[in-house]
Amino acid sequence: MMDRISYILLLIILLGGQACQDNRFLNEEPNDVLSEEQVWSNQTLILGLLADLYNRIPEYQTIENWWNFSDFDEAFGSAYSDYWRQKNTQWNYDEWAFNWDNYYTYLREINLFIQKANSDLADWLDENDRNRYIAEAKLIRATLYFEMVKRVGGVPLITEPLTYDFSGDPTYLEHPRAKESEIYDFILSELESILDYLPNDVDIKSRATQGLNLAMSSRVALYAASIAKYGVNTPEVSLPGGEVGIDESKANNYYRKSLEAAEKLLKSSIYSYELYLEDQEDLSSNFANIFLKKTNNREVIFVKDFQLQSGVTNNFTVENQPWSGTEDMEGGRMNPSLNLVQSFEKLDNTFELLQVADENGDYYYYDNPTDLFKDRDARLMGTVLVPGSSFKNKNLDIWAGYILSDGTVISGDTYGARKVLPDKNEEEKVVGMDGPINSLEFTAQSGFYCRKYLDPTTGSGQRGVKSEVWWVRYRLGEVYLNAAEAAFELGDKSKAADYINTLRYRAGFKTDLTAADLTFDRIVHERKVELAFEGHQLWDMKRWRLAHKVWNGDKVDLTQKPWKADEVSNRVYALWPYKYYNPGDENDGKYIFKIVLPAEVTGADYFRMGNYYSYISDEVRNNNPLIVINPNQ
């Protein structure tokens, strides 16, 4: 017995001795973490850091967050999981807020990157490379501040990584919110200071360029300008300390900055961006191709890129492809609204409502459903798949049923349901494969599918393949609109008309708008039709202080004035085609259209004054008592 215990003890002692002998153990280099010195001695690793920073740029509506497009009046969410978006009435005050821990951690890492790049760790780098890295990080930081100021107004302006000294008193780390205007000024001055250090190369799309810098400056300055100008309409949306709201007197200065940056990009000969115009014959496809063609695309300025078979692909086409031609078990989840579709003008520059019925309420008959949309802005068909059009060479099958001469409707409740029509013996299809059928997901419940960003490549609709269409964050089309708006607000209407006409020419308009035609309504309208589904709507409506007027919670009918900027449009309407069934009649087999409110639309969007600047959580304000709360909440 004694023997065994002493053996065990001896073994333990020997093992212990063994462990102590090797003192390398405690000094071993970790093989799963790279030290600062290691990272900053290798260009690939530095680029890796930067790629991570690029990858974390916050966004709202994108092709990866397309469901947010159906939060407003642009689209209907045709999936069980999205119906609440049209039942929902008001938004919580913390909607569009952000997680301060995440954003400020991100900011700290950007600040660290800039600090290290400026330190002697990076002395070995070529001066141009080093300056480019710093400029890129500063542009990402400016983007982050832009995203924050759009959401909550002024935030603490931190440009150095903060470090806690473990003294037990962290109050020296508390910073109050800067003024909203100070954040905008910071972004603009940063962008100006880094312009020359960025490359000027139209083929660089997913990293910062001079083109991006100028496009961003024009957008940022335009936002600040319109908040200053239109903020006077909502005096209650402001704070005494200026954290929210910008003084009206600053408006023109910002508009000038916006115009200056936009014009530099549009006019200076050193920049070779131009509007995408490869297909004069089919301007709609040309418009759709802005977002699809990755080569020889001089319009697109900055993107989030995707690549097949790299693990970085997107699901937009899988989830939104037309159901009748789907390559997988889903599709059609986002349906553009009639509210949007009827906003596209006729090519003679008039706003004509879609001609569905005459003044007596008698329907017009159309041989082909696309005839209803004839002679309209080419961007309509470039943005929306209307009934009668096709995708991937397959005709869409959007029709809601047969309508008899007495107005009776014969329809079904599944995709392509079959029934026996009166005076017939055999079952036949009585509703399209794409619906529309109320409350049946993936059908075109608004009567339309989305075309913008929908990838026509074979296989893009399969979950195992997905799509490599990129998400366009900045493109020249928007810069034209920024320039037009800024020029208009500065009183130079003819210049504004020139810029808008350039864009409209590409959309098929042959008659130019004159300076006298240009109004604020025109500016708002042009952005609506050019930039639909590009993630601008919420921010535009906020900066013009139109959001509380357009989404006012009143349950109103579909507007008859789609050209009017502040016209209420808070419920998604649908346009349903029916086939006329009356054998022997001259109209038999033709199409009529009904304007309907989809059954799932039970709420009306209600944007409250407290939604203009999102709620800052109690937790944030507990941690930093210097943070003041936003107004009207």
Place this chain on the structure above:
Amino acid sequence: MRSWIILVCIFLGMLYSCKYDNYNEPESFLTGNLIYEGEAINLGNGDVIIELWEDGWQTKNAIDVSVAQDGSYSANVFNSTYKLVIPSSQNPFQTIVNEITDSDTIIVEVNGDMHLDIEVLPYYLIQDVDFSVIARDVSVNFSINQILIEDSKSIEKVYLYINKGQFVDLQWNIADASMEAGSIEDLSSVTLTVTVPELTPAQDFVFGRIGLKINGVEKMIFSQVQRISF
């Protein structure tokens, strides 16, 4: 068999022990109304929030108490001293300065169930509401009484809302009629008419009330909900 009994006993013991692990539930009800001259004022559902703050904790989070559409509120709270605040977020009334705190904060000492009416100053009140029905047309005649003469705000619009259930306001309605302030000729007699749409399942009554929207104030003030048979 014995192990079963032991297991059951342990389980029962665990249930029993819960009583000792947890905090007591809040024991008192703080209830009351937002009132003007003794009458509760009517608001939109959940439009107005009352905040209750309790001092002495490391972090500060208010207890948000929603005010019901008839102006009443009710909160289940611990016995303690609370600071009661109505955040000034676009409410259709002004708060009154409290003498003790010299601000609109009210100090409430809760010790057992308590009733506390909070006096406020509405910009307007809707009075003399008289509903009448012809076939499916619901008409209402009412007067608008301006309460705040100093610091006044103008009327933007008046609405008649009807709903199938008893919650009736901007968000809860099946039909509405409205009139812009410019069309109102006589504040002491305003008439609005709305046609009741087809109801599924059919019912022969609706609930209705008037809402008044003030210029530059988001939340509306309402009249009392009434049941209307037709």
